[in-house]
Amino acid sequence: MRASTIKDIFLHLARIAFLSALQVSWLFCGADLLFSYALGGKISVWNIVPVYFASLLLNVAAVHTLRFLVGRVILNCLAVAFLFVAVWPFNLAVPLISSAHIMTGGAPDIFLGLSVIIVTAIYWYQGLRLASMAVGFEQCLAEFQFGFLMFLVIFFFHAVAGVDKNYFAPVIIFFVCGLISLFFSRRERLASTEGFSVVIDLAALICVGLTVISGLSLAVIFNPALAAKLYLAGKSVLNFILNLIMQVMRFLAGFFSGSDAVLPPPPPSAPKTPGDPAVIANLFNIPPAVRKWLQMLVGGLFISMIAAALWSVSRQIAESIRRRKKGIPADVHKLNSSYLKNIFVLIKNSAAAFMRKMQWLYIRRRGRHNDSLTMKFVYGQILRWAAMSGCRKKVSATPAELYPQLSFWLPEAAAEIGFITEQFVQVRYGEIRLTEDTRKQVWESYKKIKQRKKLLFFKRRRR
Structure with missing residues (x-):
């Protein structure tokens, strides 16, 4: 060794x-x-x-x-x-x-x-x-x-x-x-x-x-x-x-x-008999x-x-050491944030949620979401689900090259996977911001893929 x-x-x-x-x-x-x-x-x-x-x-x-x-x-x-x-x-x-x-x-x-x-x-x-x-x-x-x-x-x-x-x-x-x-x-x-x-x-x-x-x-x-x-x-x-x-x-x-x-x-409590x-x-x-x-x-x-x-x-x-010795790099993304920024975001989001619940004021959500991190998480979650089911990916593969493998893994949700892949590429490399309707559609597609993935798992267990 x-x-x-x-x-x-x-x-x-x-x-x-x-x-x-x-x-x-x-x-x-x-x-x-x-x-x-x-x-x-x-x-x-x-x-x-x-x-x-x-x-x-x-x-x-x-x-x-x-x-x-x-x-x-x-x-x-x-x-x-x-x-x-x-x-x-x-x-x-x-x-x-x-x-x-x-x-x-x-x-x-x-x-x-x-x-x-x-x-x-x-x-x-x-x-x-x-x-x-x-x-x-x-x-x-x-x-x-x-x-x-x-x-x-x-x-x-x-x-x-x-x-x-x-x-x-x-x-x-x-x-x-x-x-x-x-x-x-x-x-x-x-x-x-x-x-x-x-x-x-x-x-x-x-x-x-x-x-x-x-x-x-x-x-x-x-x-x-x-x-x-x-x-x-x-x-x-x-x-x-x-x-x-x-x-x-x-x-x-x-x-x-x-x-x-x-x-x-508060009024003095009545004496209670200890149990x-x-x-x-x-x-x-x-x-x-x-x-x-x-x-x-x-x-x-x-x-x-x-x-x-x-x-x-x-x-x-x-396994981690073996991958490192073979020179296989990890697919990672740096998170640029600080405690002060996170505290500010926490206070701002909490105040906005309170205002929405009380219906006092409608606050526009434009500029509040970090679309890049959101799409990274959604697309990365799909890759993790596919990897757990045996659909491995190459390190150098692009999202367009991965789409056929993901569609073969879950053909019932091929349309949703294609839509999320397209939005991920546009946000990640095209620096395009998502609209409110597109953001909701991404979330609905994500939930459909998650549901189809569960059905696929139960079908395999019955076999």
Whole structure:
């Protein structure tokens, strides 16, 4: 094996390990914060690190190998269940951050809530934008990690003033790690037509919710006491959110009216009889022998999937290095953007959508769309679908040369493929802007191709 090949393998694994370490860092802090605030205890880092590394490995393998959302949901359900079963502590420690400090109300808590919402939304928007442009998973993870790190920085700096000075050093360390990850992600801003794209829609959000619910349900089967803790945690978090909303509303009402007495304080709640959490835990009691066999079954599935993930990741690395050694260039396009521009676009699009919904003002959409990036994404998505079905393309092939292959792959949608190919060539090389009617027609053609592709897949499965 050549020295350059060893170097490529080392750099690829080092990048994955670096981003994985960042994920472990913010997950450990977030879990520590959650258990300290809502459950009255905290997690040991020696329990969470190996389990989360295995979960991350499963997610990396799922993103690059499984083509359907159901497979990723199953993997994440098992990862969530195994995480809660293996990490859940038997002896809860003293909370480091008391809920009374967070629930006191006032301007600092209002500033905390608004800062968390704005900063986290900005970086998550950046991550979703990179994911929609089929950027590699390392860059998308870096954006989401930095958003979580900013959330932790704001929260810990708010809590460190009156609770515990020992949080100052970890906050600085995690903030520096976030800046490093941001630096690496900005150097690799490439959108590949052979990469993986994520479409955020209602179905994806529903699947995410079902993933968490299914994983927690499996964890409750293994540890019935977890049900009572989750009930108390959900109740505490809900009270915190409601209190934060009321504080923000009271602050805004007082700010615009010049008086603090516009919204009366909420009436004191009637005393409630505390419920017995053991009653909830008793509902999930199962025989110890059955629980032991279930733990062995899930553990075996988890270990086998880790082995499959290791094999899959190693094959991906070997294939990437083999393509690089043969001199096959990747079909990539640079994304010229910045955080300031993305923030401005986010605010502008949000304001325009709000105006359209309220029907206050009709805003012309001319000049708002980047037709070049839109057509690159649509045409690249068609090429990815064709490649997954076995229709490979040459690196030097032009769109006109690819059209016969794409038509042979999906003859029922040959007209739609030809229309999108024509619009892609005009926008990409002719610098022609799309009209509103043409843009709608491109979207309708894209949906028809997607539907015909699904029908073709089911026909092949029946055979």
